[in-house]
Amino acid sequence: MKAVNIKYTLSIICLLLQASLCYTQLSPGELSSAHAHLEGLSNCTQCHVLGEKETTSKCLKCHSEIKQLIDLGKGYHASVEVKGNKCAQCHGEHFGLNFNIIRFDKDKFDHALSGYELQGKHAEIKCADCHKKDLILKNISQKKKGETYLGLGTECLSCHEDFHQKTLSNNCLSCHDQNAFRPAPGFDHGGTKYPLLGKHATVDCEQCHPVSTRDGKEFQQFAGLAFSSCTDCHEDVHNNKFGTDCRKCHSEFSFTQLKGMDAFNHDITDYPLKGMHQNVDCKKCHKGSLTQALVYNRCSNCHTDYHQRQFARQGVSPDCASCHSVDGFAPSSYTIEQHVRSEFPLEGAHLATPCFACHKTDTGWNFAFGNNECTQCHNNFHEDVLSDKYLPNNECNSCHSVMAWNEITFDHDQTDYRLQGKHLQVTCRSCHFSEGENGLKQQFAGIDPACVNCHADEHFKQFDQ
Numbered sequence: 506m507k508a509v510n511i512k513y514t515l516s517i518i519c520l521l522l523q524a525s526l527c528y529t530q531l532s533p534g535e536l537s538s539a540h541a542h543l544e545g546l547s548n549c550t551q552c553h554v555l556g557e558k559e560t561t562s563k564c565l566k567c568h569s570e571i572k573q574l575i576d577l578g579k580g581y582h583a584s585v586e587v588k589g590n591k592c593a594q595c596h597g598e599h600f601g602l603n604f605n606i607i608r609f610d611k612d613k614f615d616h617a618l619s620g621y622e623l624q625g626k627h628a629e630i631k632c633a634d635c636h637k638k639d640l641i642l643k644n645i646s647q648k649k650k651g652e653t654y655l656g657l658g659t660e661c662l663s664c665h666e667d668f669h670q671k672t673l674s675n676n677c678l679s680c681h682d683q684n685a686f687r688p689a690p691g692f693d694h695g696g697t698k699y700p701l702l703g704k705h706a707t708v709d710c711e712q713c714h715p716v717s718t719r720d721g722k723e724f725q726q727f728a729g730l731a732f733s734s735c736t737d738c739h740e741d742v743h744n745n746k747f748g749t750d751c752r753k754c755h756s757e758f759s760f761t762q763l764k765g766m767d768a769f770n771h772d773i774t775d776y777p778l779k780g781m782h783q784n785v786d787c788k789k790c791h792k793g794s795l796t797q798a799l800v801y802n803r804c805s806n807c808h809t810d811y812h813q814r815q816f817a818r819q820g821v822s823p824d825c826a827s828c829h830s831v832d833g834f835a836p837s838s839y840t841i842e843q844h845v846r847s848e849f850p851l852e853g854a855h856l857a858t859p860c861f862a863c864h865k866t867d868t869g870w871n872f873a874f875g876n877n878e879c880t881q882c883h884n885n886f887h888e889d890v891l892s893d894k895y896l897p898n899n900e901c902n903s904c905h906s907v908m909a910w911n912e913i914t915f916d917h918d919q920t921d922y923r924l925q926g927k928h929l930q931v932t933c934r935s936c937h938f939s940e941g942e943n944g945l946k947q948q949f950a951g952i953d954p955a956c957v958n959c960h961a962d963e964h965f966k967q968f969d970q
Contacts (some may be wrong), residue, residue, distance in 0.1 A: 537606045552598075564592040568870035570655055580655070584618040609654075619647060621659045625683030635664055672728045688737060699732045703757030746772065761794070763787070776801050780831030804829075815873040849877050853907030892948045895919070922954050935959075 538545055543551050544844045552563045565572040574580035581587060587595075598605050598753050611632055616623045627635075632654070640663070641656030659664060661677035668686070680689040688710075694701045697790075701708075716725045731737040735751040747754070763769075771778040778785075790799065791809060800806045804825035811834075814822050828839040837860065851858075863882050864870050874881045879901040887896065895915075896903060906912040913933060917924040924931075936959055939946050952958065 524760060532599065536602070536604050537604045539606055540598060541602060559591065563591045564596075573656070579620050579659075581619045584620070586618055614962050623683075626685065627683050640664055668723070668725070670722070670724055671726065672726065704759065705757050763795070781833055782831050812870065812872060815871070849874075850939075854909060855907055887947060887949075891949055895949070922952075 506722040530550075540552075551567075552560050554560070554563065554804050565575070571580075571582055575583050575588070577583070595608070597604070598606065611694055622826060641653055660675065661681075662675055665677075667675075680692065682690055694706075706881060711725075713730070714725050716723060718724060735750050735755075736748050739751070741749065741751075749778050754769060755761070756764055787795065791797065805822070810822055811825075813824075816823055828837045830838055839860075841851055842857060866871055878899050880899045882900065885896075885899055904913050904915040906914060911932075915933070936952070937947060939948070
């Protein structure tokens with residue numbers, strides 16, 4: 506019994522040695538670690554076609570992701586450098602367990618052969634920045650183990666998150682390039698429903714498209730913005746007083762350079778323009794901004810006090826409108842009736858005297874007189890000839906009338922020479938004025954009352970004693 510068992514055991518050992526010797530003669534060498542699970546005679550047909558040396562068809566049957574890309578004409582294996590080659594030309598086998606079946610130099614690899622040429626920032630980053638485990642195998646059917654560079658799509662959103670969150674098209678390159686996400690050099694606002702004109706063309710995008718947070722992520726809205734009215738973006742500084750169509754007065758080229766202002770109806774404001782104000786340039790009143798609120802309850806809010814507070818009472822000047830109108834500074838609307846109620850009521854010849862005769866001087870208009878004495882306007886014709894007794898405080902009306910200069914009401918009985926008879930009809934000049942060497946001479950005091958001092962001696966001194 507023991508002899509039979511020994512023979513049986515030796516037979517099995519011989520068969521195993523023969524099989525090993527036979528496999529050694531058939532297999533050119535040990536498989537690499539990637540294909541180690543295919544070792545053994547029973548697995549040869551997994552990669553080899555009996556009677557043929559070509560293995561490409563078997564390779565692509567197993568590596569279906571490669572075949573899928575080749576059929577689509579995509580990827581490195583579909584490039585002009587690789588297409589048509591046998592798999593074994595690049596990927597050798599049976600060279601041992603540690604043999605690197607994929608000989609790939611990342612530093613020298615021409616990425617353009619993959620169908621995606623690296624440009625801009627893409628040419629500066631590392632391979633691992635794009636070929637990440639969470640990004641690969643999105644476009645291939647078979648799941649691979651270990652390191653791979655397959656599976657990345659060439660569309661921007663296959664690697665990058667959709668910043669616009671599906672509010673715009675997926676064609677990122679229609680606006681952006683590979684140099685940077687911002688700015689978007691390929692975007693042409695002229696192709697939108699709102700072409701940018703004037704100042705709008707130089708405004709930073711974020712002024713109209715602010716960055717916010719949406720679904721917990723940074724978001725910038727470009728689609729679905731209202732733009733039918735200026736007030737969709739701009740504050741109505743006029744509070745709808747002039748309507749919402751800002752373009753009636755403004756344009757995109759300048760807010761301050763107005764158009765059609767000649768046709769602007771100022772009556773719709775709180776200050777309708779009348780008289781001379783209708784011809785004034787807008788900037789004369791609106792010096793800072795047309796939107797700046799103006800105070801206009803008094804003329805002095807815009808105009809300087811031409812009379813330099815001459816009419817001020819208790820520190821307050823009356824409004825210009827009390828004497829002037831918007832039709833013009835001159836003539837004044839100050840009436841005689843108003844002057845009658847003033848500190849100097851107009852009477853007699855003063856009523857017919859023009860304003861400038863009393864109030865216009867070489868240096869300007871004067872309305873603030875120190876007193877109401879006649880000499881404020883009139884020269885003291887008699888100078889020092891008359892004593893203060895007959896001309897107290899230079900009051901001309903002690904003799905003269907405001908009706909006319911030559912109407913004299915002096916009471917001669919106040920003097921030492923009482924007028925009687927014909928003397929009552931004689932003018933003052935007849936007795937008190939004479940022609941001197943330097944012109945007209947006046948004399949009121951020291952006159953001898955003898956007749957011959959005024960009258961010629963018709964009797965030629967016959968009655969002289």
